[in-house]
Amino acid sequence: MTPRYSIFSLLRNAASYHQDWPEAWRSPEPKPSYEVVIVGGGGHGLATAYYLAKEHGITDVAVIERGWLGGGNTGRNTTIVRSNYLWDESAQLYEHALKLWEGLSQDLNYNVMFSQRGVMNLAHNQHDLRELNRRVSANRLNGVDSEFLTPAQIKAFCPIIDLREQGRYPVLGASLQRRGGTARHDAVAWGYARAADARGVDIIQECPVEGFDIEDGKIRAVRTGKGRIEARKVGIVVAGHSSVLAEQAGFRLPVQSLPLQALVSEPIKPILDTVVMSNAVHAYISQSDKGELVIGAGVDHYVGYGQRGGIAVTEETLAAICELFPMFRRMRMLRLWGGIVDVCPDASPILSKTPVEGLYINCGWGTGGFKATPGSGHVFAHTIARDEPHALNAPFKLDRFHSGFLIDEHGAAAVAH
Amino acid sequence: MLLIVCPWCGPRDESEFSYGGEAHIARPKNPEKLSDEKWGDYVFMRANTKGVLLERWVHSHGCGRWFNVARDTVSYRILAVYRMGEKPPKLDKTTYV
Ligand SMILES: Cc1cc2nc3c(=O)[nH]c(=O)nc-3n(C[C@H](O)[C@H](O)[C@H](O)COP(=O)(O)OP(=O)(O)OC[C@H]3O[C@@H](n4cnc5c(N)ncnc54)[C@H](O)[C@@H]3O)c2cc1C
Ligand SMILES: [Zn+2]
Numbered sequence: 001m002t003p004r005y006s007i008f009s010l011l012r013n014a015a016s017y018h019q020d021w022p023e024a025w026r027s028p029e030p031k032p033s034y035e036v037v038i039v040g041g042g043g044h045g046l047a048t049a050y051y052l053a054k055e056h057g058i059t060d061v062a063v064i065e066r067g068w069l070g071g072g073n074t075g076r077n078t079t080i081v082r083s084n085y086l087w088d089e090s091a092q093l094y095e096h097a098l099k100l101w102e103g104l105s106q107d108l109n110y111n112v113m114f115s116q117r118g119v120m121n122l123a124h125n126q127h128d129l130r131e132l133n134r135r136v137s138a139n140r141l142n143g144v145d146s147e148f149l150t151p152a153q154i155k156a157f158c159p160i161i162d163l164r165e166q167g168r169y170p171v172l173g174a175s176l177q178r179r180g181g182t183a184r185h186d187a188v189a190w191g192y193a194r195a196a197d198a199r200g201v202d203i204i205q206e207c208p209v210e211g212f213d214i215e216d217g218k219i220r221a222v223r224t225g226k227g228r229i230e231a232r233k234v235g236i237v238v239a240g241h242s243s244v245l246a247e248q249a250g251f252r253l254p255v256q257s258l259p260l261q262a263l264v265s266e267p268i269k270p271i272l273d274t275v276v277m278s279n280a281v282h283a284y285i286s287q288s289d290k291g292e293l294v295i296g297a298g299v300d301h302y303v304g305y306g307q308r309g310g311i312a313v314t315e316e317t318l319a320a321i322c323e324l325f326p327m328f329r330r331m332r333m334l335r336l337w338g339g340i341v342d343v344c345p346d347a348s349p350i351l352s353k354t355p356v357e358g359l360y361i362n363c364g365w366g367t368g369g370f371k372a373t374p375g376s377g378h379v380f381a382h383t384i385a386r387d388e389p390h391a392l393n394a395p396f397k398l399d400r401f402h403s404g405f406l407i408d409e410h411g412a413a414a415v416a417h
Numbered sequence: 418m419l420l421i422v423c424p425w426c427g428p429r430d431e432s433e434f435s436y437g438g439e440a441h442i443a444r445p446k447n448p449e450k451l452s453d454e455k456w457g458d459y460v461f462m463r464a465n466t467k468g469v470l471l472e473r474w475v476h477s478h479g480c481g482r483w484f485n486v487a488r489d490t491v492s493y494r495i496l497a498v499y500r501m502g503e504k505p506p507k508l509d510k511t512t513y514v
Contacts (some may be wrong), residue, residue, distance in 0.1 A: 241467070243465035243466075243467075244465075244467050244513075252458070252462040252463075253462070253465070254461035254462050254463060255463075255465055256438070256463060256465050257465050257467075257490075301435070301436045302419075302436045302472070302488075303438075303465055303466070303470055303472070303490045304490055304493065305467045305490050305491045305513070306490075306491055306492070306493055310418045310419075310431060311418060312418060312431075312432055345461050399457075401457045401460075401461040401462070402453045402454050402456075402457035403453065403457075404453075404457075
């Protein structure tokens with residue numbers, strides 16, 4: 001039994017100088033076979049395993065990760081969480097996730113540091129304004145909290161924005177989702193891993209999946225760095241590597257893997273207590289609990305698996321940040337990194353069965369899937385357990401690229417999150 | 418940042434170019450007869466190779482012409498540049514998992 005974390009366990013362990021904390025999860029050798037194998041130990045894969053065990057009683061599950069937990073986009077993202085998407089299908093899916101975020105630390109007995117500090121999206125021109133107003137209205141019809149702010153209200157909510165209208169990017173208005181915010185990315189991976197492990201899920205790291213055994217159109221096993229592992233069902237949740245694994249399973253995806261970068265500044269005193277995003281100028285910024293400004297840039301527009309991008313892209317973002325917040329001009333940046341994001345033509349994810357029986361795929365979250373982690377895992381677990389989609393992910397099928405029922409979220413997803 | 422050799426203008430900074438994705442996709446010969454599946458494949462499904470990818474670029478802030486590039490998508494090294502209509506050169510396949 002995994003001991004519960006509480007004020008008492010904290011006190012007890014303080015007495016032994018925190019030297020005797022048990023491991024948060026086991027690291028077993030893989031068994032020869034499992035009922036379900038999840039490929040990819042990012043937030044979405046781990047959440048899927050957790051909800052398979054919790055909601056569907058399927059505990060004979062392994063999560064197989066090539067590197068370390070959360071070492072993909074989960075541990076590289078700027079952690080913005082919100083649900084103010086335009087279309088009914090997406091609003092419902094992301095709102096489902098946001099509701100789960102609201103109780104996640106309690107559910108997992110792990111502090112994911114979910115902070116509902118509000119997310120503000122800026123409008124810089126008349127077109128932005130109209131789009132923003134349309135989205136605010138659509139959100140409210142879908143029961144997603146969303147409000148429109150005038151420049152005076154923006155100034156009151158976030159005083160450090162430059163609203164003198166002298167700059168290149170005058171701010172004409174904003175939308176605000178007060179229930180949005182940020183969470184601690186690593187804690188999400190670790191919390192799900194620990195809670196899944198406690199229910200019997202095997203978590204296997206440093207074990208790449210290199211291929212699939214498929215017989216008569218049915219999945220039989222995955223071939224891994226630690227040998228062949230049989231499975232009745234397999235879920236692929238590998239973000240930037242989705243096309244690589246789909247190719248090994250013999251089908252194609254509409255996804256392109258692009259480099260997306262982020263950077264953090266040196267830590268400073270609290271100055272920014274909300275999240276500010278601007279789709280038009282490709283910039284988004286918040287302040288971490290450590291005090292660093294966390295800044296997200298745009299994608300490089302070519303296929304890239306190198307987890308790094310061009311400096312021109314970050315330069316453009318920083319120029320916009322300095323324009324919006326002149327007081328940050330002399331800040332020094334500490335670290336810059338990239339992730340590989342899996343972008344779909346309609347900027348919406350794919351949570352779907354595949355042409356191979358017993359093989360399921362969860363991908364295409366692109367630049368903005370962290371916010372969806374709990375909801376994605378929840379409905380994907382349903383899809384795998386029941387061999388049919390949950391009502392919330394039914395529209396996000398792979399065959400929408402044949403039927404034409406695309407869910408175009410470029411406006412709400414864009415490059416920002 | 419990539420240094421791309423435009424077949425007409427020579428080596429130029431990546432920021433002068435725009436990306437066109439997978440190269441050598443042939444437009445369907447008989448569009449009226451095409452099934453929804455085939456149309457979907459033509460319009461949306463793309464090679465997204467980890468390794469050597471044959472792709473199109475256009476020198477949009479230069480001569481404005483399209484051309485093909487063979488590029489390793491992990492090291493980002495450009496292995497060959499060749500004109501539209503030309504066959505891709507023979508290249509060793511690097512495989513990454
Ligand atoms: C710089 C940046 C900023 C972002 N900002 C935000 C944001 O503010 N808000 C937001 O909502 N989203 C954001 N995102 C997007 C978000 O990070 C992703 O959509 C989300 O984290 C995807 O989670 P995942 O679990 O599907 O993927 P990942 O965390 O990438 O996990 C996939 C895992 O699969 C593993 N894997 C790959 N191939 C194999 C194999 N062959 N065998 C075994 N394992 C394999 C990888 O090692 C990886 O750990 C951002 C992304 C980046 C890169
Ligand atoms: Zn040229």
